[in-house]
Amino acid sequence: MTFTRREALVLGAGGLATITLAPAAMAAAFEDAIAAFTGGAAAGEGGIEISAPEIAENGNVVPVEVSAPGAEEIVVFAPGNPAPAVCNVKFGPLAGSQRLSTRIRLAKTQDVTALARMGDGSFVQVARTVKVTVGGCGG
């Protein structure tokens, strides 16, 4: 299959458009996911911490710990992944603390974001940048 110069230009432009569109669509999915959790309420700051490595060499296994004392529910998002949701944790009456440690996949360098719903119904949010050397979503 051969392309004329004109066709090649059109294809190139089309490809560029889809590449530039994709991040916008991903950001929208991320915003929607946050809104679905908070019900549109604004999230405050403080009272929630997220710890993750500054640089993750292997995006397939990135250790992440989230803690929010007094939280009833915590969600974690990776906005740069093809699907931003990571996990959702509900703490029961016998939880010793509102803390969770796990390992997640990150497709690229991004701000890992955690939100918590506190006992009084308010929401808090925190984000932390993780640099990813090799992405972990199987590209």
Place this chain on the structure above:
Amino acid sequence: MADAKPRVKVPSSAAAGEAFTIKTLISHDMESGQRKDGDGNPIPRKIINRFTCDFNGTSVIDMTLEGAISANPYIEFDAMIDADGEFTFNWYDDDGSVYSATSAISLA
């Protein structure tokens, strides 16, 4: 993976009302549904989508997992107890199977 093998680490005893750490690990591919096979066809998603831990029927944590959780999901959290009893851990697979583990604990 049919032979998902859960492993949990729970202390054998704990003081009442005092928090202690539970570590869990289960061998599972956590196929995210994002990958493609050699012919370019997407590999269907097959992950553990939910994990729960209960103590004598009372919830400790109830977690929803997505494709972004790494293979062989490792989950670490804190619990506390007010009586002797047993922790029950359940992992729910996309294909409907449930992997379980239990661990007895007594008051110190």
